[in-house]
Amino acid sequence: MKRFFINDVSLLIADILILLICIGGLYLITLKADLPFKTSAINSKLFVSENLVSNKNVNAGDEIISIDNLHFSKWEEMELYLDAKNIRDAVVLQLSANGEFKSVTVQLKNYYNLFDLIIISLVSLVFIVMGLLVRIRASENNSAHIFHWASVGLGMVIVLTAGYYNIQPFGYGHFNRIIWLFVYSLTPVLFIHFTASFSKKKVKGIKYILWLFYISAIVSALILTYYFIDATVGESERSLQHYVAFFDSFFRIFIIICIILAISICVYAYRSAGEIEERKRLQWLLLGFFIGPFSFVIFWVIPIYFIGHTLIPESLILIFLTAIPFTFSIAIIKYHLMDINLIVRRSVVYTIILSAIIITYVGISSAITLFVSDINHAFPSVLTALAVVALLQPVKSGVQKFVDRKFFRVEYDYREEQRRFLDDIKNIYYIQTLAELIVSRTDKLIPVEKIGFFELSKQTGRVRIIASKGWELLQDRSIRFESENIKTDMSIPVAVDDKVEPGLKIESADVKVFKRWGMVLVFPVKSPTGIIHGFLVLGAKKSGVRFLKDDIDLLNSVVIAVALAIDRIKLQEELILEHLEAKRLEELNELKSFFMHTITHELKTPLTSIKLFTEKLQDKKHLDSDKADFFLKVIDGESDKLRRLIDNILDYARIEKGMKSYIQKPINLNLVIEKVVDSMKYQFMISKQTVEVLNSSDEIIINADEEAVERAITNLLTNAIKYSSAERKTSVSVKKLNGLAAVEVKDEGRGITAEDLKQIFEPFIRIKSIETKKIEGTGLGLAIVKHIMDAHQGRIEVESEIGKGSKFTLWFSLTDE
Numbered sequence: 001m002k003r004f005f006i007n008d009v010s011l012l013i014a015d016i017l018i019l020l021i022c023i024g025g026l027y028l029i030t031l032k033a034d035l036p037f038k039t040s041a042i043n044s045k046l047f048v049s050e051n052l053v054s055n056k057n058v059n060a061g062d063e064i065i066s067i068d069n070l071h072f073s074k075w076e077e078m079e080l081y082l083d084a085k086n087i088r089d090a091v092v093l094q095l096s097a098n099g100e101f102k103s104v105t106v107q108l109k110n111y112y113n114l115f116d117l118i119i120i121s122l123v124s125l126v127f128i129v130m131g132l133l134v135r136i137r138a139s140e141n142n143s144a145h146i147f148h149w150a151s152v153g154l155g156m157v158i159v160l161t162a163g164y165y166n167i168q169p170f171g172y173g174h175f176n177r178i179i180w181l182f183v184y185s186l187t188p189v190l191f192i193h194f195t196a197s198f199s200k201k202k203v204k205g206i207k208y209i210l211w212l213f214y215i216s217a218i219v220s221a222l223i224l225t226y227y228f229i230d231a232t233v234g235e236s237e238r239s240l241q242h243y244v245a246f247f248d249s250f251f252r253i254f255i256i257i258c259i260i261l262a263i264s265i266c267v268y269a270y271r272s273a274g275e276i277e278e279r280k281r282l283q284w285l286l287l288g289f290f291i292g293p294f295s296f297v298i299f300w301v302i303p304i305y306f307i308g309h310t311l312i313p314e315s316l317i318l319i320f321l322t323a324i325p326f327t328f329s330i331a332i333i334k335y336h337l338m339d340i341n342l343i344v345r346r347s348v349v350y351t352i353i354l355s356a357i358i359i360t361y362v363g364i365s366s367a368i369t370l371f372v373s374d375i376n377h378a379f380p381s382v383l384t385a386l387a388v389v390a391l392l393q394p395v396k397s398g399v400q401k402f403v404d405r406k407f408f409r410v411e412y413d414y415r416e417e418q419r420r421f422l423d424d425i426k427n428i429y430y431i432q433t434l435a436e437l438i439v440s441r442t443d444k445l446i447p448v449e450k451i452g453f454f455e456l457s458k459q460t461g462r463v464r465i466i467a468s469k470g471w472e473l474l475q476d477r478s479i480r481f482e483s484e485n486i487k488t489d490m491s492i493p494v495a496v497d498d499k500v501e502p503g504l505k506i507e508s509a510d511v512k513v514f515k516r517w518g519m520v521l522v523f524p525v526k527s528p529t530g531i532i533h534g535f536l537v538l539g540a541k542k543s544g545v546r547f548l549k550d551d552i553d554l555l556n557s558v559v560i561a562v563a564l565a566i567d568r569i570k571l572q573e574e575l576i577l578e579h580l581e582a583k584r585l586e587e588l589n590e591l592k593s594f595f596m597h598t599i600t601h602e603l604k605t606p607l608t609s610i611k612l613f614t615e616k617l618q619d620k621k622h623l624d625s626d627k628a629d630f631f632l633k634v635i636d637g638e639s640d641k642l643r644r645l646i647d648n649i650l651d652y653a654r655i656e657k658g659m660k661s662y663i664q665k666p667i668n669l670n671l672v673i674e675k676v677v678d679s680m681k682y683q684f685m686i687s688k689q690t691v692e693v694l695n696s697s698d699e700i701i702i703n704a705d706e707e708a709v710e711r712a713i714t715n716l717l718t719n720a721i722k723y724s725s726a727e728r729k730t731s732v733s734v735k736k737l738n739g740l741a742a743v744e745v746k747d748e749g750r751g752i753t754a755e756d757l758k759q760i761f762e763p764f765i766r767i768k769s770i771e772t773k774k775i776e777g778t779g780l781g782l783a784i785v786k787h788i789m790d791a792h793q794g795r796i797e798v799e800s801e802i803g804k805g806s807k808f809t810l811w812f813s814l815t816d817e
């Protein structure tokens with residue numbers, strides 16, 4: 001704080017002193033004297049370049065041989081001589097016109113007129129004020145300090161402009177001129193220093209180059225001071241010539257080199273700048289350089305060399321020079337006050353349009369009046385006005401696009417990218433993809449050290465990072481969102497104050513917490529209905545610069561678009577879920593009714609025959625013992641069928657609920673098969689089919705739930721009976737194959753098409769063909785077999801050929817003996 005204060009005070013004193021010196025300089029230039037006509041230097045000779053109305057003896061084209069008997073070959077030598085004279089002093093000119101010599105006495109007039117004086121004071125004031133303003137607004141910035149000195153220096157160069165000096169040695173004029181010499185030589189170096197410190201890309205060895213230039217500037221200023229004093233004391237032709245020769249050769253070249261070097265550094269930095277923002281800023285510097293020093297070199301320095309006089313008046317050059325403080329200040333305190341880019345662009349667009357309108361207006365009106373002579377005067381104007389109105393909008397957008405592309409390429413690309421980004425957000429259907437897009441695209445537009453998208457879960461009230469760069473450590477952690485500690489309604493971003501351009505609408509962050517996590521800016525992603533979906537969190541900018549209004553505006557529009565997109569995605573998800581749920585319920589209902597229908601039917605059939613045969617048994621009159629045996633067998637068989645059916649239904653219900661468990665122990669497959677086939681004998685008999693068991697000679701032991709294996713084989717045999725006609729044979733075999741146990745159930749039934757094979761294991765699936773139409777079933781049998789096999793880490797395989805039969809194989813692992 002103390003240091004800052006001292007710096008500030010000393011700087012203020014320095015600036016006040018400079019201002020006083022400038023006022024002194026301004027006074028001196030009002031005293032600067034000049035010949036009462038224009039002159040130019042051609043081939044080391046001075047000529048009169050206009051006729052003098054008040055003196056018929058001086059004509060354009062006359063060669064000036066000498067002034068007060070001193071011979072000058074250069075315009076600057078004469079200027080320096082006249083700088084020591086007062087306005088209205090008389091000087092004696094030796095002129096030569098067409099070989100004739102004449103001596104004329106003329107009275108000196110003032111060098112600068114009122115207009116010049118106004119321009120000089122205004123322009124230098126602009127430089128000084130801009131220098132001060134930049135330093136005040138961007139005080140923490142080193143390049144702003146250098147710019148302050150460079151700009152103030154340029155202001156001084158302009159206002160002290162080689163002013164009049166007293167003939168008395170060491171009068172105020174001498175002081176003024178010496179100060180001017182030093183400032184004039186140091187200012188260009190300050191500009192090199194500024195460009196070098198301003199651009200992020202540092203030129204190698206620039207420190208030494210800067211030292212070299214600063215020293216050269218001081219040495220040349222000292223040499224010039226020496227020559228100047230020598231010339232003013234002696235006032236001899238030789239000493240005047242020395243001064244001007246040094247000034248003209250070494251000094252001017254030095255300045256041109258400085259300007260070229262500063263521009264080169266700037267171009268180099270521009271070309272190697274990776275960030276759009278950095279480029280935009282350098283663009284402003286380049287613009288300043290091109291309008292300012294470039295025009296100075298083109299219209300002033302070079303013409304003096306080659307044609308002896310300048311191409312445009314000094315005051316116009318000065319106006320061009322003001323581009324420097326303007327564009328440079330924009331580059332430094334970029335857009336602090338307003339979007340200058342936009343204003344400049346608009347003005348360019350409107351200037352072009354205005355010119356187009358004027359040309360169109362003049363063109364159309366003259367065309368109409370040319371072709372149609374006797375016409376109401378108002379007519380062409382009205383017609384033209386209509387044409388202009390019709391053209392205005394399309395022309396304006398056309399010109400706007402053209403100007404954007406031609407003059408604001410970087411800006412244009414940036415805005416295009418921004419537009420595309422906002423468009424892309426609208427076309428995303430998953431929150432995760434959205435988060436990833438935001439992270440990568442935002443980082444591209446505003447490169448930052450860290451960036452992350454945090455999702456806030458409504459159910460858990462916790463935030464979780466779902467896409468990030470630089471916060472990978474946080475990736476799997478979720479943090480409780482303490483909404484009760486939040487005082488505001490979270491509708492503006494929260495930021496670390498000094499990392500954001502002042503004056504923007506933000507809420508100050510708890511610096512400690514933000515620092516700990518490396519956060520700088522947090523944007524709540526809040527939907528228009530007030531729901532907070534999450535947060536877009538950013539770390540510091542890679543460029544080290546503060547977040548500017550442009551950035552905040554962009555991020556604000558991004559989070560608004562994101563909030564809307566999340567609203568949309570959530571709505572879509574809900575709709576899809578609702579739709580799926582409705583579909584599931586519908587299917588479930590369908591299945592239920594189908595199931596109820598089949599089950600009742602399935603249950604009814606065996607029950608009916610049980611009932612029928614029981615009644616027959618009760619009617620003892622017509623009953624012999626053989627018949628009774630048969631009836632009992634039927635009842636027994638039908639009850640078995642009923643039991644199997646109920647077992648299947650119960651099993652499936654358990655499977656559905658995830659409650660089906662199997663108790664596995666070693667079982668002998670040969671025995672199991674015999675048992676199952678035995679229990680099914682009645683079914684085969686009733687269906688007039690045969691069954692053959694091909695048991696293995698080895699004992700085949702597997703680890704399994706016996707009841708389940710029985711059920712699987714029973715189901716396969718039941719199907720073999722159901723889907724085969726009478727007189728067919730079903731064989732059941734068990735064997736060891738490839739280190740596994742294989743139970744094969746092979747029938748000679750109707751077979752299954754390849755297409756149907758894909759779905760027969762699904763629950764409730766029944767193949768609806770004409771032949772199978774009348775066959776009863778629940779569609780659960782194979783689904784249960786599949787479940788059993790999966791639970792035993794086994795496999796079920798089917799081979800089938802239409803009309804020939806099917807072979808189902810159950811593969812089990814053998815127990816390790």
Ligand code: ADP
Nearest residue numbers: 719720723751760766767777778779780781782
């Ligand atoms: P269900 O027999 O009760 O319809 P399953 O799950 O046992 O149910 O069988 C599903 C379907 O597979 C049957 O509807 C039938 O079309 C077909 N299928 C099963 N086994 C055979 C077989 N051995 N021969 C021909 N088709 C069969």
